[in-house]
Amino acid sequence: MLTYYLQLGWHSLRRNPVLTTLMIFGIALGIGATMTSLTVFHLMGSDPIPWKSDRLHYVQLDNWSPDQGYNDNGEPPDQVTYRDAQALMEAARADRQAAMFKTALPVQPENPEIKPFMALGRATYADFFPMFEPSFRYGKPWDRGQDTQHARVIVLDAKTNEKLFGGQDSTGKRVRLNDVDYTVVGVLDDWRPRVKFYDLTNGSLNGPEEFYIPYTTAIELKTRSSGNNSCWKTPDPGWEGHLNSECIWEQFWVELDSPEKLAAYRSFLDNYVTDQKKLGRFPRPLNNRLYSVTEWLEVQKVVPRDVKVQVGLSFAFLAVCLINTVGLLLAKFMRKAGEIGLRRALGASRTQLFLQHLVESGVIGLSGGLAGLVLAWGGLVAVRSLYKGYDYVAQLDWSMVLTAVGLAVLSAVLAGLFPTWRACRIAPAVQLKTQ
Amino acid sequence: MLKMTHLSKVYRTHLIETHALRDFSIHVREGEFVAVTGPSGSGKTTFLNIAGLLETFTGGEYELDGVDVRGLGDDARSKLRNAKIGFIFQSFNLIPDLNLFDNVDVPLRYRGYPAAERRRRIEEALTRVGLASRMKHYPSELSGGQQQRVAIARALAGSPRLLLADEPTGNLDSLMARGVMEFLEEINRQGTTIVMVTHDPELAARAQRNVHVIDGQVTDLDDEPRLRGPAAVRGTSAGAGEAGMAVTHS
Numbered sequence: 001m002l003t004y005y006l007q008l009g010w011h012s013l014r015r016n017p018v019l020t021t022l023m024i025f026g027i028a029l030g031i032g033a034t035m036t037s038l039t040v041f042h043l044m045g046s047d048p049i050p051w052k053s054d055r056l057h058y059v060q061l062d063n064w065s066p067d068q069g070y071n072d073n074g075e076p077p078d079q080v081t082y083r084d085a086q087a088l089m090e091a092a093r094a095d096r097q098a099a100m101f102k103t104a105l106p107v108q109p110e111n112p113e114i115k116p117f118m119a120l121g122r123a124t125y126a127d128f129f130p131m132f133e134p135s136f137r138y139g140k141p142w143d144r145g146q147d148t149q150h151a152r153v154i155v156l157d158a159k160t161n162e163k164l165f166g167g168q169d170s171t172g173k174r175v176r177l178n179d180v181d182y183t184v185v186g187v188l189d190d191w192r193p194r195v196k197f198y199d200l201t202n203g204s205l206n207g208p209e210e211f212y213i214p215y216t217t218a219i220e221l222k223t224r225s226s227g228n229n230s231c232w233k234t235p236d237p238g239w240e241g242h243l244n245s246e247c248i249w250e251q252f253w254v255e256l257d258s259p260e261k262l263a264a265y266r267s268f269l270d271n272y273v274t275d276q277k278k279l280g281r282f283p284r285p286l287n288n289r290l291y292s293v294t295e296w297l298e299v300q301k302v303v304p305r306d307v308k309v310q311v312g313l314s315f316a317f318l319a320v321c322l323i324n325t326v327g328l329l330l331a332k333f334m335r336k337a338g339e340i341g342l343r344r345a346l347g348a349s350r351t352q353l354f355l356q357h358l359v360e361s362g363v364i365g366l367s368g369g370l371a372g373l374v375l376a377w378g379g380l381v382a383v384r385s386l387y388k389g390y391d392y393v394a395q396l397d398w399s400m401v402l403t404a405v406g407l408a409v410l411s412a413v414l415a416g417l418f419p420t421w422r423a424c425r426i427a428p429a430v431q432l433k434t435q
Numbered sequence: 436m437l438k439m440t441h442l443s444k445v446y447r448t449h450l451i452e453t454h455a456l457r458d459f460s461i462h463v464r465e466g467e468f469v470a471v472t473g474p475s476g477s478g479k480t481t482f483l484n485i486a487g488l489l490e491t492f493t494g495g496e497y498e499l500d501g502v503d504v505r506g507l508g509d510d511a512r513s514k515l516r517n518a519k520i521g522f523i524f525q526s527f528n529l530i531p532d533l534n535l536f537d538n539v540d541v542p543l544r545y546r547g548y549p550a551a552e553r554r555r556r557i558e559e560a561l562t563r564v565g566l567a568s569r570m571k572h573y574p575s576e577l578s579g580g581q582q583q584r585v586a587i588a589r590a591l592a593g594s595p596r597l598l599l600a601d602e603p604t605g606n607l608d609s610l611m612a613r614g615v616m617e618f619l620e621e622i623n624r625q626g627t628t629i630v631m632v633t634h635d636p637e638l639a640a641r642a643q644r645n646v647h648v649i650d651g652q653v654t655d656l657d658d659e660p661r662l663r664g665p666a667a668v669r670g671t672s673a674g675a676g677e678a679g680m681a682v683t684h685s
Contacts, residue, residue: 011533339530343545346545347542348513348545349509349510
């Protein structure tokens with residue numbers, strides 16, 4: 001019977017083209033507005049690495065001033081010092097761990113036709129790659145041994161490899177950065193997490209870096225961070241003063257494969273800070289954090305309040321559109337009173353007619369949903385052109401397309417419930433006589 | 436086939452009670468052609484609606500083909516109606532945006548027949564009323580008489596045991612009315628029980644039995660069927676059914 005109901009729904013759409021167009025347009029507007037805001041919300045807030053987000057944890061240690069906390073809400077600083085990152089790396093208590101910082105270095109291509117350019121990079125440890133799992137087009141990451149050796153190796157992203165080597169397999173070739181030669185060990189695929197979750201302190205919507213070099217090498221070469229650097233007391237002068245300061249400029253991630261290991265690591269951090277207190281550091285009360293990826297996105301408010309408000313408003317707008325649809329459907333179904341009475345006389349039960357008209361509402365919803373997708377696509381184009389950095393979070397993906405269509409059909413069916421109920425209450429005998 | 440005993444129907448509002456039928460008893464036997472006559476507002480249509488299970492009744496008993504319909508739920512009444520009853524209305528009640536094939540298909544859909552069976556029945560019914568060549572036409576493309584024949588085909592396609600006709604010729608001119616009437620007689624001769632509500636004494640005279648209703652009560656009831664009148668005989672001799680219909684729509 002569903003096929004029959006769908007046929008009838010289609011017939012009914014064609015019967016009152018003006019009314020039908022009004023209803024479809026109303027739903028399309030609501031769905032378009034809702035999907036535009038919901039897509040941005042969904043892509044910003046969705047788990048970027050769902051298969052292991054509960055195993056990856058961001059480390060926060062409260063080394064801040066005794067007079068004033070880093071955050072008004074009591075959260076510890078969002079980065080760690082070099083000294084602490086080093087200590088945690090050397091302790092190696094997690095299954096995997098990676099300290100890291102953002103940097104920017106000039107690239108000096110061998111090919112004289114390519115002008116030197118500044119590139120953003122990340123100094124990190126070998127564990128970064130198995131932890132965050134970027135896929136490799138060529139080669140592989142460096143290993144822990146090369147971390148220890150301060151090896152001059154580099155992993156390029158696909159675009160930089162395209163620029164320097166025409167997209168060819170460049171493993172084994174040399175790249176000069178700031179007068180230092182690095183050997184290419186790997187080239188990434190087009191890796192583009194929607195949110196740069198592994199470093200939310202330097203623009204959560206920015207793309208990944210153009211190159212990756214060993215942290216140990218970067219420190220040996222006195223490479224400074226180009227990310228955020230915050231201090232609560234003035235560091236001693238010089239490079240050593242910078243490294244030994246209480247300034248925070250590094251991110252630190254650990255991978256812990258079980259809840260027991262997570263608990264053990266928390267204890268380890270507490271013990272570490274307690275020991276450091278004995279050395280005169282960490283003047284504030286114990287306030288360490290180990291957030292999973294999704295918790296960290298939440299704490300860092302990756303989804304801005306504005307976006308949440310927009311989602312709320314767009315749903316309110318959808319509700320208004322649906323109320324309008326209820327009125328139009330009521331008018332449409334009441335005009336069909338005669339046909340409903342006739343179908344009752346010809347053997348249709350109330351249940352069958354109820355389903356028939358719900359399917360008809362669904363057909364209207366489906367049409368409105370498809371039209372709404374076109375509007376949502378236009379809305380997202382507008383968002384991308386209006387807001388910098390929204391390129392990867394303002395795109396329709398399959399899950400949102402299905403959500404849009406599902407939401408539209410569900411909304412229309414809900415909007416159709418009352419008109420359908422009213423229509424099916426019509427006394428058939430009266431309608432048959434008055435037709 | 437249809438047996439109502441001391442049936443009553445009361446419409447109630449918060450101000451007034453209207454007794455549409457009171458102590459209404461009738462027994463229509465299998466294969467009969469019964470005409471129900473009476474002035475406007477006498478309760479003829481209420482009787483027909485209750486007979487067709489489109490309305491419930493307030494008191495009394497009603498047996499349709501041996502089934503006591505009291506206490507049946509909406510779904511059961513719909514199934515019974517779909518299986519046993521065909522309707523013909525004064526205003527044809529065809530669905531304007533469905534072609535003839537799809538109009539005749541409506542009751543068959545609710546009966547759940549497979550597609551091939553439905554097609555066979557539709558083609559057979561439309562052939563029977565002489566409109567097989569117009570299956571893809573829409574009701575607006577037909578004359579009133581042709582539309583009523585489509586309505587008859589729709590009623591016949593499900594092979595109903597009982598055909599309820601409410602002023603079936605009320606909207607037709609006399610020539611078309613005669614064609615439709617002859618066709619109903621032909622259907623009756625083939626075994627279908629017909630109950631027809633009409634204002635027209637001439638049409639009523641062609642039925643086997645007349646029931647007169649006034650103020651919701653049967654006032655004049657022929658208990659035994661009588662032979663058809665001369666008009667019916669003329670219809671038969673002129674070739675009712677296909678031949679008769681052909682004259683009407685030509």
